Amino acid sequence: MATAVGYRMFALGVCGILLVGLFVLAGAGYPTPPSPGPDLADPDVDPSDLAGDQVETGGIVIETDPVIIEIDGDTATQTLPIENAPDVDVGQEVIVDGTITADGTLRVNRDRAVVREPWEATYMYAISVLGALFVALRIADGWQFDLKTISFSPRDVPLHHSLSEDETDG
Incomplete structure (x- = not known):
């Protein structure tokens, strides 16, 4: 059992290193242009x-x-x-x-x-935050994290069902 946890930790570390490597590779693949052009906001630039x-x-x-x-x-x-x-x-x-x-x-x-x-950037960020919250709530509702095995497993009873049963019992 302890070796399974060790393998999962190793696999998690490898995935993390690969993810960081992909970020570095993506950044290296798109170098900045050699001449970004003049800064027209600079008061010294006419x-x-x-x-x-x-x-x-x-x-x-x-x-x-x-x-x-x-x-x-x-x-x-x-x-x-x-x-x-x-x-x-x-x-x-x-x-x-x-x-x-x-x-x-x-x-x-x-x-x-x-x-x-002017409102488009605010709208974009607001929708993104709402979407992220919705996904996080769905994950928390249907899945649980087990620290012993370092894994996610589906809940037997979704969190919202167990909370609503507690309210009806009392």
């Missing part, structure tokens, strides 16, 4: 100095005629006019790529632009 350069950036739309986005950086915020922008409203987040013109405007490829509403 977009007109980058005329002809291809850039990708994103920000919050603060004006729609013409479209102007506010780019937040680590230390500063800067505005950038957008030419050939997709249909956007003030307050939406937009991610665009294109070429900087001589006057400092970003001429974008409107087909590749991504427009998001």
Whole structure:
């Protein structure tokens, strides 16, 4: 019996090492580009100095005629006019790529632009948390962990059935 627990612990350790190895391998397979491009939020960067350069950036739309986005950086915020922008409203987040013109405007490829509403990221995280809680509750309801054998086994009676029987008994 003790050897079965030892084998399971060894197998669990091997699986953990393999999982970490896969994370490292995935990270090594996608190196960062050699030139990530200029930080347009940096106050020292003047977009007109980058005329002809291809850039990708994103920000919050603060004006729609013409479209102007506010780019937040680590230390500063800067505005950038957008030419050939997709249909956007003030307050939406937009991610665009294109070429900087001589006057400092970003001429974008409107087909590749991504427009998001401000609530979409919050919605995504809220749904993910609710889904994770639902799965955790389902696992706790139907399965139990045995420390002696280091294994999960199905419960004879689901937790919610045993709790409801306790309420009806008293």
